[in-house]
Amino acid sequence: MNNATAVAPLRVAIIGAGQVADKVHASYYATRNDLQMVAVCDSRLEQAQAFATKFEITACYDDVRLMLQAAQPDIVSVCSPNRFHFEHVLAALEAGCHVMCEKPPAMTPQQADQMRALAHKQGKVLAYDFHHRFSLDAQLLREQVQSGVLGEVYLTTATALRRSGVPGWGVFTNKAMQGGGPLIDIGIHMLDAAMYVLGFPPARRVMAHSFQKLGTVKSSGQFGEWDPTQYTVEDALFGTIEFQNGSLLRLETSFVLNIAETSRLNVTFCGDKAGATLFPAHVYNDVNGELNSIIQREQADDNRHFRSMDAFVRHVLGEAVTIADADQGFVVQQLVAALYESAEKGEWVKIC
Ligand SMILES: NC(=O)c1ccc[n+]([C@@H]2O[C@H](COP(=O)([O-])OP(=O)(O)OC[C@H]3O[C@@H](n4cnc5c(N)ncnc54)[C@H](O)[C@@H]3O)[C@@H](O)[C@H]2O)c1
DSSP, X not given: OOTTSOOOOEEEEEEOOSHHIIIIIIHHHTTOTTEEEEEEEOSSHHHHHHHHHHHTOSEEESOHHHHHHHHOOSEXXXXXXXXXXXXXXXXXXXXXXXXXXXXXXXXXXXXXXXXHHHHHHHTOOEEEOOGGGGSHHHHHHHHHHHTTTTOSEEEEEEEEEESBOOOSSTTTTOHHHHSSSHIIIIIHHHHHHHHHHHTOOOEEEEEEEEEOSSTTTOOEETTEEOOGGGXXXXXXXXXXXXXXXXXXXXXXXXXXXXXXSSEEEEEEEEEXXXXXXXXXXXXXXXXXXXXXXXXXXXXXXXXXXXXXXXXXXXXXXXXXXXXOBHHHHHHHXXXXXXXXXXXXXTSOEEOO
């Protein structure tokens, strides 16, 4: 962001003018004077027009390829429903753009693999918006784990549970459009945060069980109403990832589950020297039966979503900033697919 130089702002285009594009992507881009939002595309043209008016974007489209050709963006945000991430990311990379794609990367690991291959071939940045890893809490715990403060971490528990938090907008209950329910929507966030803190250890095999007991019966909750007759995703999934080093990551995730809290979103790490909780970051051990706090943040970092966008843009600008990259996105997608496969087959699934 240097007003003194005469460098033209990078041109930004947005695909999918929904709530995350509004509250996160465009809201972040609008804070920078070295970026200019030049176009927005939505399959509903009136949605793109309303978005363009709000963010003072001059060009609206309902056709992605037309937009890419006409607007010639340098950066593209892909904020369309999951099912379209693959085709929209490929189109943007083919057009020579850097891409920030919403999570999940795609519907299948095969797609995520093709996306990373094309990003490498084009020499362009492909980042995924796994924003929880950009919290100061996750950064701090990663340092603690990687420097050995926790010792050998042999049990990690990633939790993304909602009591009645089925999204009442969009296509989140539609398996064909989403690829799944809470696992691919919210569980994936805590899975990525856990993997990031652990340093992405290679997995050996996974086992999972999924349930669909309430989403097809209930119809309202904290995020509005849904149609139970059109509810085709799992309510909840509980799984275990066994890593090649013998340690375990347990994952529990739900849109709707009879728990006391409205929502439980966290990761805990248990090592042989200390344990840790992610939100807010807290590292502790036991001293003579008493909890001994080694490090403790007062409250969890709420600015993590803008930090995720900021890391992407700074990476594009050539700064040595870590992003949730295309290779890690592939690994996370592979784990999600294996968890779903295991839940369907009722057996362990090997990770190749
Ligand atoms: N990182 C996060 O925490 C986070 C939060 C919310 C959503 N998301 C992800 O963002 C994506 C969008 O979610 P949302 O909540 O903004 O949904 P949304 O329904 O509010 O927005 C999606 C928009 O995409 C448009 N669209 C649908 N098909 C399209 C197509 N073929 N081409 C162009 N536009 C199309 C829709 O008309 C809609 O305006 C999803 O993949 C979701 O998983 C991520």
